[in-house]
Amino acid sequence: MRTSIATVCLSGALDRKLHAAADAGFDGVEIFEPDLVVSQHSPEEIAALADRLGLALDLYQPFRDAEGVDDASFGDVVRRARAKFALMNRMGIDTMLVCSNVATATRDSDDVSARQLAALGDVAGEHGIRLAYEALAWGRFVDDYRHAWRIVERADHPQVGVCLDSFHILSRGHDPAGIEQIPGDKIFFLQLADAPVLTMDVLSWSRHHRLFPGEGGFDLPAFLGHVLRAGYEGPISLEVFNDTFRQTDPERTALQARRSLRWLEDHAAAAGVGAGMEPLPDVQHPTAFGFVEVKGEDTSPVEALLGQLGFTFRGRHRTKPVRLWSAGDAYVVCNEQHARDSAPSLAALGFDVTDPRAGERRAEALAAPTRFRQAYAGEQELPTFAAPDGTEIMLSAATGSGREPGWVDEFEGGSPPPGSTILGVDHVNLVQPWQHYDEAALFYESVLALHAQPAQEVAGPAGLVLSRVMRTADGAVRLALNLLPAGLAAGAGLPQHVAFATSDVRAAVEHGRRHGLRVLDVPDNYYEDLTARFDLDPDFVTSLRSLDLLYDRDADGEFLHCYTRTIGDVFFELVERRQAYDGFGAPNAPVRLAAQTVVA
Numbered sequence: 001m002r003t004s005i006a007t008v009c010l011s012g013a014l015d016r017k018l019h020a021a022a023d024a025g026f027d028g029v030e031i032f033e034p035d036l037v038v039s040q041h042s043p044e045e046i047a048a049l050a051d052r053l054g055l056a057l058d059l060y061q062p063f064r065d066a067e068g069v070d071d072a073s074f075g076d077v078v079r080r081a082r083a084k085f086a087l088m089n090r091m092g093i094d095t096m097l098v099c100s101n102v103a104t105a106t107r108d109s110d111d112v113s114a115r116q117l118a119a120l121g122d123v124a125g126e127h128g129i130r131l132a133y134e135a136l137a138w139g140r141f142v143d144d145y146r147h148a149w150r151i152v153e154r155a156d157h158p159q160v161g162v163c164l165d166s167f168h169i170l171s172r173g174h175d176p177a178g179i180e181q182i183p184g185d186k187i188f189f190l191q192l193a194d195a196p197v198l199t200m201d202v203l204s205w206s207r208h209h210r211l212f213p214g215e216g217g218f219d220l221p222a223f224l225g226h227v228l229r230a231g232y233e234g235p236i237s238l239e240v241f242n243d244t245f246r247q248t249d250p251e252r253t254a255l256q257a258r259r260s261l262r263w264l265e266d267h268a269a270a271a272g273v274g275a276g277m278e279p280l281p282d283v284q285h286p287t288a289f290g291f292v293e294v295k296g297e298d299t300s301p302v303e304a305l306l307g308q309l310g311f312t313f314r315g316r317h318r319t320k321p322v323r324l325w326s327a328g329d330a331y332v333v334c335n336e337q338h339a340r341d342s343a344p345s346l347a348a349l350g351f352d353v354t355d356p357r358a359g360e361r362r363a364e365a366l367a368a369p370t371r372f373r374q375a376y377a378g379e380q381e382l383p384t385f386a387a388p389d390g391t392e393i394m395l396s397a398a399t400g401s402g403r404e405p406g407w408v409d410e411f412e413g414g415s416p417p418p419g420s421t422i423l424g425v426d427h428v429n430l431v432q433p434w435q436h437y438d439e440a441a442l443f444y445e446s447v448l449a450l451h452a453q454p455a456q457e458v459a460g461p462a463g464l465v466l467s468r469v470m471r472t473a474d475g476a477v478r479l480a481l482n483l484l485p486a487g488l489a490a491g492a493g494l495p496q497h498v499a500f501a502t503s504d505v506r507a508a509v510e511h512g513r514r515h516g517l518r519v520l521d522v523p524d525n526y527y528e529d530l531t532a533r534f535d536l537d538p539d540f541v542t543s544l545r546s547l548d549l550l551y552d553r554d555a556d557g558e559f560l561h562c563y564t565r566t567i568g569d570v571f572f573e574l575v576e577r578r579q580a581y582d583g584f585g586a587p588n589a590p591v592r593l594a595a596q597t598v599v600a
């Protein structure tokens with residue numbers, strides 16, 4: 001698969017963008033005209049740099065307001081185009097993207113547009129250049145790829161074909177299956193972008209919110225399938241206008257972009273479409289959280305809290321300053337190694353998988369940074385790599401229910417666990433720095449096949465917090481990613497937390513209270529509101545209030561939960577799911593966020 005990326009996706013000067021694209025492993029780039037216009041380097045210097053870096057210059061873009069104009073204006077279009085064709089010749093670029101007219105079109109006529117594109121095609125042909133005509137979603141008269149194709153068909157010119165851009169097609173809800181009606185050799189270029197599902201005007205959505213494939217709500221694997229089945233053999237290119245990517249490290253963004261295409265290629269390989277599509281090593285679907293690791297200079301306050309929650313001390317590690325606590329299938333490792341001057345925080349997540357080594361091979365193929373973990377003789381080596389926010393992801397071998405993981409034997413001097421109402425880890429909530437939020441979604445989707453549920457917004461003291469849950473289909477692993485807005489430091493009222501599932505949250509809290517547990521205070525107003533929202537038995541509400549328990553209910557079932565106080569950057573939640581409740585008590589999140597801010 002030949003890969004390309006539009007320079008508009010990356011921040012920095014044009015030469016730095018080219019280095020970043022080449023270092024990430026792209027085969028080519030689309031030169032976005034404004035990037036060239038502001039460059040200190042001549043077109044020849046840029047072309048020579050691309051050549052040195054082994055990057056093809058696949059496309060020059062965009063050429064605007066070319067067709068649908070009156071005859072007098074068309075003369076000026078041809079004058080502008082000639083200048084750009086000459087420039088493209090100097091750079092050795094043979095394809096120009098021509099957008100459907102958004103500004104100067106006055107003639108709503110396929111015949112006029114086709115004649116003008118064919119006339120431009122004649123001039124382009126003199127320069128050995130092809131024109132790829134793209135329907136922008138907000139085009140004045142042409143805003144649908146099927147319409148653009150009808151015009152190209154009518155132009156019937158060897159130099160004139162279409163450019164397909166997934167954003168313009170999927171944002172408008174146009175059926176991409178029609179792509180298969182276009183002959184592959186008339187699709188001159190392919191641009192891919194994902195996007196979050198939003199209700200806003202398409203122009204703003206396109207210019208500010210596009211994402212790399214796998215990060216948003218579009219079905220890009222299916223889209224690419226249509227294009228490849230049409231017989232398209234050109235480069236697969238990314239064109240992502242995104243305010244975050246334009247402000248952050250281009251080297252890192254380019255790697256993220258390349259990962260998105262690697263993931264997409266794997267889907268094409270699995271679907272058996274396209275020539276030479278390489279599959280990734282098989283995904284290892286996590287079957288459970290194997291453990292969570294809290295790290296800090298002094299983890300004893302966390303361990304005291306775990307004791308209050310009904311966890312048992314399982315012992316000290318044979319060789320490292322690490323202690324293990326467990327309850328049911330929930331394992332918490334407390335690590336004081338190399339953690340001087342740091343408050344306790346959630347440092348690592350262990351996922352149980354069938355074959356940890358295979359999972360590691362996939363992570364490496366997706367360029368996830370690997371982390372070295374010292375393992376001594378007789379200790380299990382857990383493949384470890386870093387998520388975008390720096391959390392270490394470790395893969396452990398699933399042992400099946402009822403059996404303890406093998407690595408538990410490395411801990412000595414603790415007690416065997418008695419029965420517990422705690423069943424295991426229900427979910428983990430990770431606050432993500434704004435610049436890594438979308439990268440994190442792609443990371444968990446591509447490396448661990450966790451799929452994103454539609455994003456939600458919950459009210460926090462500093463505004464609405466965007467929250468997206470990534471999970472396995474069976475719910476065995478659920479990871480909630482909350483966006484930390486720019487300007488707020490990590491830990492500013494939004495620390496990470498681990499939720500433990502319990503079969504009886506009231507018994508767990510009562511047990512905890514006898515051992516000194518103080519859960520987060522819930523204001524009386526909350527219970528008044530709860531009674532108004534749901535028709536609840538007053539005694540039931542009284543019992544919730546007496547234990548500071550939060551409550552939610554939907555068509556699937558009921559949810560009772562509570563939060564501990566925060567220690568350093570970490571806190572815990574106890575959750576009891578009744579019937580088939582599958583949510584996270586989102587209506588209660590504002591109560592927690594407000595209470596934590598008061599405490600802090």
Ligand SMILES: O=C(O)c1ccc(O)c(O)c1
Pocket residue numbers: 061062097099134136165191206207239
């Ligand atoms: O937003 C634009 O103007 C624009 C330009 C070129 C493209 O390929 C595109 O998809 C959008």
Ligand SMILES: [Mg+2]
Pocket residue numbers: 134165191239
């Ligand atoms: Mg485009």
